[in-house]
Amino acid sequence: xxxxxxxxxxxxxxxxxxxxxxxxxxxxxxxxxxxxxxxxxxxxxxxxxxxxxxxxxxxxxxxxxxxxxxxxxxxxxxxxxxxxxxxxxxxxxxxxxxxxxxxxxxxxxxxxxxxxxxxxxxxxxxxxxxxxxxxxxxxxxxxxxxxxxxxxxxxxxxxxxxxxxxxxxxxxxxxxxxxxxxxxxxxxxxxxxxxxxxxxxxxxxxxxxxxxxxxxxxxxxxxxxxxxxxxxxxxxxxxxxxxxxxxxxxxxxxxxxxxxxxxxxxxxxxxxxxxxxxxxxxxxxxxxxxxxxxxxxxxxxxxxxxxxxxxxxxxxxxxxxxxxxxxxxxxxxxxxxxxxxxxxxxxx
Amino acid sequence: xxxxxxxxxxxxxxxxxxxxxxxxxxxxxxxxxxxxxxxxxxxxxxxxxxxxxxxxxxxxxxxxxxxxxxxxxxxxxxxxxxxxxxxxxxxxxxxxxxxxxxxxxxxxxxxxxxxxxxxxxxxxxxxxxxxxxxxxxxxxxxxxxxxxxxxxxxxxxxxxxxxxxxxxxxxxxxxxxxxxxxxxxxxxxxxxxxxxxxxxxxxxxxxxxxxxxxxxxxxxxxxxxxxxxxxxxxxxxxxxxxxxxxxxxxxxxxxxxxxxxxxxxxxxxxxxxxxxxxxxxxxxxxxxxxxxxxxxxxxxxxxxxxxxxxxxxxxxxxxxxxxxxxxxxxxxxxxxxxxxxxxxxxxxxxxxxxxxxxxxxxxxxxxxxxxxxxxxxxxxxxxxxxxxxxxxxxxxxxxxxxxxxxxxxxxxxxxxxxxxxxxxxxxxxxxxxxxxxxxxxxxxxxxxxxxxxxxxxxxxxxxxxxxxxxxxxxxxxxxxxxxxxxxxxxxxxxxxxxxxxxxxxxxxxxxxxxxxxxxxxxxxxxxxxxxxxxxxxxxxxxxxxxxxxxxxxxxxxxxxxxxxxxxxxxxxxx
Numbered sequence: 001x002x003x004x005x006x007x008x009x010x011x012x013x014x015x016x017x018x019x020x021x022x023x024x025x026x027x028x029x030x031x032x033x034x035x036x037x038x039x040x041x042x043x044x045x046x047x048x049x050x051x052x053x054x055x056x057x058x059x060x061x062x063x064x065x066x067x068x069x070x071x072x073x074x075x076x077x078x079x080x081x082x083x084x085x086x087x088x089x090x091x092x093x094x095x096x097x098x099x100x101x102x103x104x105x106x107x108x109x110x111x112x113x114x115x116x117x118x119x120x121x122x123x124x125x126x127x128x129x130x131x132x133x134x135x136x137x138x139x140x141x142x143x144x145x146x147x148x149x150x151x152x153x154x155x156x157x158x159x160x161x162x163x164x165x166x167x168x169x170x171x172x173x174x175x176x177x178x179x180x181x182x183x184x185x186x187x188x189x190x191x192x193x194x195x196x197x198x199x200x201x202x203x204x205x206x207x208x209x210x211x212x213x214x215x216x217x218x219x220x221x222x223x224x225x226x227x228x229x230x231x232x233x234x235x236x237x238x239x240x241x242x243x244x245x246x247x248x249x250x251x252x253x254x255x256x257x258x259x260x261x262x263x264x265x266x267x268x269x270x271x272x273x274x275x276x277x278x279x280x281x282x283x284x285x286x287x288x289x290x291x292x293x294x295x296x297x298x299x300x301x302x303x304x305x306x307x308x309x310x311x312x313x314x315x316x317x318x319x320x321x322x323x324x325x326x327x328x329x330x331x332x333x334x335x336x337x338x339x340x341x342x343x344x345x346x347x348x
Numbered sequence: 349x350x351x352x353x354x355x356x357x358x359x360x361x362x363x364x365x366x367x368x369x370x371x372x373x374x375x376x377x378x379x380x381x382x383x384x385x386x387x388x389x390x391x392x393x394x395x396x397x398x399x400x401x402x403x404x405x406x407x408x409x410x411x412x413x414x415x416x417x418x419x420x421x422x423x424x425x426x427x428x429x430x431x432x433x434x435x436x437x438x439x440x441x442x443x444x445x446x447x448x449x450x451x452x453x454x455x456x457x458x459x460x461x462x463x464x465x466x467x468x469x470x471x472x473x474x475x476x477x478x479x480x481x482x483x484x485x486x487x488x489x490x491x492x493x494x495x496x497x498x499x500x501x502x503x504x505x506x507x508x509x510x511x512x513x514x515x516x517x518x519x520x521x522x523x524x525x526x527x528x529x530x531x532x533x534x535x536x537x538x539x540x541x542x543x544x545x546x547x548x549x550x551x552x553x554x555x556x557x558x559x560x561x562x563x564x565x566x567x568x569x570x571x572x573x574x575x576x577x578x579x580x581x582x583x584x585x586x587x588x589x590x591x592x593x594x595x596x597x598x599x600x601x602x603x604x605x606x607x608x609x610x611x612x613x614x615x616x617x618x619x620x621x622x623x624x625x626x627x628x629x630x631x632x633x634x635x636x637x638x639x640x641x642x643x644x645x646x647x648x649x650x651x652x653x654x655x656x657x658x659x660x661x662x663x664x665x666x667x668x669x670x671x672x673x674x675x676x677x678x679x680x681x682x683x684x685x686x687x688x689x690x691x692x693x694x695x696x697x698x699x700x701x702x703x704x705x706x707x708x709x710x711x712x713x714x715x716x717x718x719x720x721x722x723x724x725x726x727x728x729x730x731x732x733x734x735x736x737x738x739x740x741x742x743x744x745x746x747x748x749x750x751x752x753x754x755x756x757x758x759x760x761x762x763x764x765x766x767x768x769x770x771x772x773x774x775x776x777x778x779x780x781x782x783x784x785x786x787x788x789x790x791x792x793x794x795x796x797x798x799x800x801x802x803x804x805x806x807x808x809x810x811x812x813x814x815x816x817x818x819x820x821x822x823x824x825x826x827x828x829x830x831x832x833x834x835x836x837x838x839x840x841x842x843x844x845x846x847x848x849x850x851x852x853x854x855x856x857x858x859x860x861x862x863x864x865x866x867x868x869x870x871x872x873x874x875x876x877x878x879x880x881x882x883x884x885x886x887x888x889x890x891x892x893x894x895x896x897x898x899x900x901x902x903x904x905x906x907x908x909x910x911x912x913x914x915x916x917x918x919x920x921x922x
Contacts, residue, residue: 004767071767090754095740095762139752141740141763141783142776170775171766 006030007179008070010085012038012059013290014049014152015102016076022155023074024054025182031059032066034085051156067092072100072175074146075130078291079105082130086137093138100144100165100176101130104200105293106300121307124241127300129197144172145193146180147200147252149259151266155185162186164251166196188251195238195247202234203256204268204294205301208318210261211272212328226314227261233312235346237301240308245347268294275321276328298322313338364565367534371484374567375541375619376591380482386614387475394471394610395464398603405460409450412466415601416443426598429579438473442466467603474607477596480570483589490590491562524556527797527860528676528733530564535746536672536736537566541619541655543648544569546676546731547636547792548625550683557623557676558590560731570615571623572608572644597629609647616651617658619669626788632693634686634911636677636792640785642778648673649777649784652739656761656770668761670748672736673784675791679730681801681880683908690908694825730799732860734791739780741787793915797860798850800868800877805909807842808834808890808898810922825903834898844870845921853916881909 005028009020012033020029033039041048042059060066066073067089077085082103107128110119128136131143144167155161165176165187173189181187190196209230213223235248247253260266264273271292274284281295302319305312317331371377379386402408419439423431432438445466452459536542546557554571561569572595578584588594593611596604616622628641652671659668683689735743738760742750752758763780764770811834816824847870853859864876882889887901889909900906 095758095760096765096768139758141780168779171773 004072004175006070008032008066008073010063010066010073010075010089011077012042012048013076013078014051015150016074017042017049017051017053018150018152018155019074019076019102019146019180020057021051021054022182022185023179024056026179027056029054029057030066030069031057032063033059033061036061049152051152063088064092067097071096072098072179074100074102074179075134076102079103079107079130079293079296080291083107083133083137086134090138093140095139095141097140098142098144098172098175099134099138099140100146100167100172101134102146103130103293104147104197104204105130105297106201107133108300119303122300122303123307124304127241127304129194129201131193131197142169142172143167143193144169144176145197145200146176147196147256149251149255151259151263153265158184160184160186162188162251162255164188164190164196166190166193166247166252168193190247190250190252192244192247194241195243196252198238198241198243199234199248199250199253200256201293201297202238202301203253203260204292204297205315205318206230206234206257207260207266207268208272208275208292208294208298208322209314211266211269211274212276212318212321212332214264214269215273215276216329216332218332223261227257230314231257232344232346233310233315237305237308237310237312237315239346240310241304267292271295272318278327280325281322295322363563364530364534366565366567367538368567371487371567374484375621376482376568376570377484379615379618379620383479383481386618387472387479390475390479390607390610390614391468391471393614394475394607395468397606397610398467398471399464401602401606405456405463408463408467409446409459411602412446412463412470413450415470415603416446418601419599422598428576428598430575430577430584430594432477442470470603471607474604475611478593478608478611480591480593481588482568482570482591486586486589487568487591490586523729524560524563525728525730525862526560526564526733527730528795529735530733532736532744532746533672533674533733534565536670536744536748537621540670540672540748541616541651542566542569542621542672542674542736543616544621544623544674544676545626545645545788546623547631547678548627548629549631549634549678549680549689550685551630552684553625553630553678554623556678556729557731561623567621569621569623572612605643609643609650612644612647613650613654616648616671617654626785630685630689632689632696634683634690634693634908635914636789636796636912638789638915640788642781642785645784645788646778646781649739649780652760653764653770653772653777656764660770665761670744670750670760671739672744673739673788674736675734675788675795677730677732677734677792677796679732679797679799679802679912681728681799682883682885684884686882686905686908687885687902690904693908694822694904697821730797730862732795732797734795737787737791739784741784794858795860796912797862798865798913799862799880800864800873801881802877802909802912803846803850804843804874804877804890805881805906806913806918807839807846807922808900809903809906809910810919811839811842812903814919814922821907825907827903829899832899832903833893836892836897839898840870840874842922843874846918847873849918849921850916859916 007023007027007029009016009023009029009031012031016031020031023029031042033042038048039059039061042053042057046053075082075085107130108122109126109128131145134140134143144165146163146165148163150161150163162185163180165173167173168191177187177189206227209226210223213226231248231254235245238248239245260269263269267288267290271284271294298315298319301312301315305315313335317335320326321328321331368374402411416439420443423436423439449459449462449466452462533542544557544561546553554573558571568591570591570593573587573592575594575596577587578594595608612622624644626640626645627637631637648671655668655671659665738744738750740760740763742752742758742760744750750758750760766773812824812827812832816827850859850861854861865873868876878890878892882905885902885905887905889902889905890898890900893899
């Protein structure tokens with residue numbers, strides 16, 4: 001019988017590694033990594049994703065071992081592979097497992113045939129947040145999500161930070177907090193699971209936009225304008241998808257936006273930066289070692305906004321720049337001409 | 349598969365043989381023999397729960413004062429015939445007592461004790477009011493007498509599993525038609541605890557489902573009956589002895605609600621099968637329930653947890669009884685109270701106003717004439733049973749094993765574990781109840797038997813809505829006669845599209861079509877619907893005019909029957 005002495009982390013990317021180190025201050029940690037190299041990095045070199053490993057962290061390539069050893073597990077898998085990894089866990093997951101994921105992205109639920117065709121619009125039924133995916137694919141009911149301004153590089157340097165854990169279950173929030181809290185890490189709770197997942201995913205779009213502002217050297221006034229206005233768009237679409245406005249004003253929303261929109265160490269920021277410098281999406285993808293969730297999210301949100309008739313000019317502009325080859329500078333010029341009117345229109 | 353038994357009045361017409369022939373072995377009977385003990389259990393567990401909610405003497409006194417105040421208001425403003433005669437004295441006395449206790453300021457210990465004593469007295473008062481009084485001889489009498497009285501009206505067709513229904517010959521004399529795997533319910537009721545949760549649209553649902561439970565050969569279930577029904581003495585005499593407990597919807601305060609919940613939890617924990625309408629009241633709009641009242645459902649989750657605790661304490665964790673949930677969608681062509689229900693619905697729409705439970709059937713005569721009209725006038729009634737499931741929506745095999753969505757066995761006890769141990773967590777259980785509510789709503793829709801009458805109403809009203817898309821609902825309901833006419837050809841084409849879509853939905857497991865869908869071509873099916881929809885209302889709900897076109901004499905009723913197919917996204921096919 002598994003107990004709460006060892007906490008599991010699925011995925012050894014930079015966030016998974018940082019999370020493992022944080023939890024290690026309270027519990028033993030067992031990390032599942034797909035690549036042998038990452039396992040060796042953690043177990044032998046004691047350094048992974050440019051972060052030194054805490055002595056209580058151990059890695060394994062056996063996902064079954066993680067599921068059988070731990071009841072509390074943090075999956076930190078990019079959304080594109082989330083389902084695939086989840087299905088490997090399914091045979092070993094029991095109803096008493098608790099999963100708190102740290103993935104800021106969506107899963108699109110469309111058939112293979114539909115994927116071949118050019119999808120014009122997406123409804124809410126066609127996208128799942130990661131917690132919805134877990135609920136759908138497994139018997140685990142006690143799910144949660146961790147989100148917030150948590151740049152892995154800073155966490156690994158033991159700089160102070162905080163995050164929000166969202167779940168419908170008090171128990172999940174409590175256990176997640178016990179696992180993570182320390183003198184250098186604050187953990188807040190939220191019941192708005194969907195809102196926190198949406199905020200975390202949607203802020204990546206803003207990070208992309210902000211990266212473009214830096215590349216085009218448009219200055220901080222322009223960045224503030226863009227961030228604030230795109231936050232409005234994100235909130236409008238987030239509400240339609242079932243999030244609470246308040247959540248977007250907390251750590252998972254504004255908190256995360258402030259951190260990623262001004263940081264060159266943010267993946268999404270650098271994608272926006274390189275995009276504005278004229279690189280094509282393919283060039284960017286070919287030379288990145290980790291996934292920038294924002295790219296997929298932009299496309300998904302554009303399709304959702306079209307479906308629900310939500311006005312999202314900035315997100316559309318990013319979409320056309322990334323996927324349709326419109327130069328970033330041209331997109332921004334168009335945006336400046338857009339007839340905006342009321343400043344704050346997303347709070348009643 | 350169980351074969352229907354031959355029809356002989358003495359043999360409980362059409363009934364399946366009882367799964368437990370000896371009434372004295374029924375869980376409800378066993379419970380009635382230890383009535384005093386049972387009452388004490390309810391009182392002590394209710395006390396414990398409430399003292400958790402009101403941990404200080406001050407909080408408790410506040411709550412007692414609120415309760416006394418509300419009860420005295422109720423007695424002056426909403427008195428019912430069913431209220432006991434000394435009810436007013438009881439509450440007047442408590443008021444005096446409260447004043448006295450509040451005055452004890454110099455001895456906090458004494459004040460606390462007296463406040464707790466008063467709480468105990470209220471809980472005891474409520475418990476004695478709520479609890480039923482099952483009487484096997486009355487049950488036997490009723491189950492023999494009723495088949496004589498209603499034999500023609502209630503004759504029904506049992507044991508028909510859905511998949512095989514097309515190969516079954518239905519007798520036209522049969523009023524009730526059962527869909528679903530009755531044999532599994534019968535099997536599970538032998539060693540586990542079954543909760544039947546039907547949709548609710550007419551006051552006669554409880555009689556219909558009560559009759560069905562008897563015909564299925566199940567032991568008597570407990571069920572909550574509105575206290576107003578107990579104002580009719582003859583009815584009160586019977587229903588109390590047939591397993592009913594009293595639910596007073598006027599009482600909304602925590603002390604009463606907690607007592608009611610503890611009653612239900614303890615009875616379920618004691619293995620007594622239970623019936624309740626999770627929608628709370630009748631669906632005013634005619635729609636299938638979309639939102640459920642979670643209070644009583646919550647007692648199922650609590651009872652399941654207690655079952656695991658008990659089994660563990662007894663050193664035999666495998667022996668824990670499982671709570672089995674069986675959603676039932678009941679379909680009628682004709683709902684006697686439809687005009688009143690839809691009126692109340694329209695008055696309440698957009699205002700979220702609380703509907704006062706009315707006392708409309710407060711005399712025996714009115715009630716009996718209502719029942720008589722109902723059974724003489726209504727046409728076929730379908731009871732469609734969703735497969736037996738556990739509290740987490742997993743299908744349960746006849747031997748009580750839960751099977752998850754991938755077909756693997758799953759141990760739901762693990763949902764109550766925290767750190768490897770059974771742990772009480774009200775907040776967690778509350779979330780489980782919400783999920784259970786969602787599952788039941790989905791099953792109600794998936795196992796809804798769509799009638800021709802619902803389909804033609806749906807199409808006609810939707811066509812009017814589309815034609816007058818700038819009008820709001822209330823304008824449409826007031827359309828003049830000449831604007832209500834729908835050319836038959838257009839109507840038939842739309843019905844055809846909707847019917848095809850319904851067949852697709854049926855293939856996806858999202859609805860059920862009855863035999864009359866398959867026996868009739870499109871035009872006959874439309875005629876079948878027109879012939880049956882709200883058949884005995886004064887005004888014709890839907891009809892063909894002299895030119896053969898479709899029209900309605902009562903758009904509110906049309907809306908009511910149309911609403912039955914809300915929630916299937918059919919409008920785009922009209």
